[in-house]
Amino acid sequence: QKEVEQDPGPLSVPEGAIVSLNCTYSNSAFQYFMWYRQYSRKGPELLMYTYSSGNKEDGRFTAQVDKSSKYISLFIRDSQPSDSATYLCAMPRTSGSRLTFGEGTQLTVNP
Amino acid sequence: GAVVSQHPSWVICKSGTSVKIECRSLDFQATTMFWYRQFPKQSLMLMATSNEGSKATYEQGVEKDKFLINHASLTLSTLTVTSAHPEDSSFYICSATLTSGGTDTQYFGPGTRLTVL
Numbered sequence: 001q002k003e004v005e006q007d008p009g010p011l012s013v014p015e016g017a018i019v020s021l022n023c024t025y026s027n028s029a030f031q032y033f034m035w036y037r038q039y040s041r042k043g044p045e046l047l048m049y050t051y052s053s054g055n056k057e058d059g060r061f062t063a064q065v066d067k068s069s070k071y072i073s074l075f076i077r078d079s080q081p082s083d084s085a086t087y088l089c090a091m092p093r094t095s096g097s098r099l100t101f102g103e104g105t106q107l108t109v110n111p
Numbered sequence: 112g113a114v115v116s117q118h119p120s121w122v123i124c125k126s127g128t129s130v131k132i133e134c135r136s137l138d139f140q141a142t143t144m145f146w147y148r149q150f151p152k153q154s155l156m157l158m159a160t161s162n163e164g165s166k167a168t169y170e171q172g173v174e175k176d177k178f179l180i181n182h183a184s185l186t187l188s189t190l191t192v193t194s195a196h197p198e199d200s201s202f203y204i205c206s207a208t209l210t211s212g213g214t215d216t217q218y219f220g221p222g223t224r225l226t227v228l
Contacts, residue, residue, distance in 0.1 A: 046219075
């Protein structure tokens with residue numbers, strides 16, 4: 001079993017839709033949770049960083065963590081074609097240690 | 112802030128030659144850098160952890176004599192693919208760890224696409 005599970009998609013939505021991206025993890029040692037966005041042929045870009053259960057909002061993006069269920073989510077409101085990318089969840093066991101990545105979900109937002 | 116650069120962005124080389132890829136943290140110092148490779152439509156695979164002034168720690172299955180890593184300063188790490196072969200063709204990405212406010216965050220470079228003919 002993988003430590004971090006993420007549905008690879010692909011996920012296709014119309015412009016303006018609310019997008020929900022999710023990851024589950026099996027190792028309770030994970031304490032920090034990150035979401036990266038990766039455009040084709042580019043390096044990943046950090047979107048959100050959380051370390052506690054609950055919600056964290058940044059513009060159109062909301063990261064949600066439920067440690068009791070070992071489940072994290074990223075919500076994108078009012079999705080735009082420019083949001084089309086692969087979204088990767090990532091977790092280090094401790095701050096600064098190596099990251100364990102999900103497989104990545106490929107998202108396409110259609111105009 | 113927190114910008115990481117890589118050079119070159121793409122390189123084509125002949126089989127048997129060596130290729131050096133540079134990773135630089137432009138506006139911060141990074142004690143730790145990581146090297147990944149990524150195949151099409153797949154997630155990132157960690158190759159090695161690079162700490163400034165010490166030997167890199169390689170992941171299981173990664174040949175340290177083939178993928179030479181040097182972390183000579185707090186802003187520069189290099190990955191040299193020695194005697195490259197077509198199966199080494201891949202997208203290589205580095206990341207650098209920024210420590211701020213008691214937390215460490217990895218910032219990624221734009222990647223280097225290597226094609227070995």
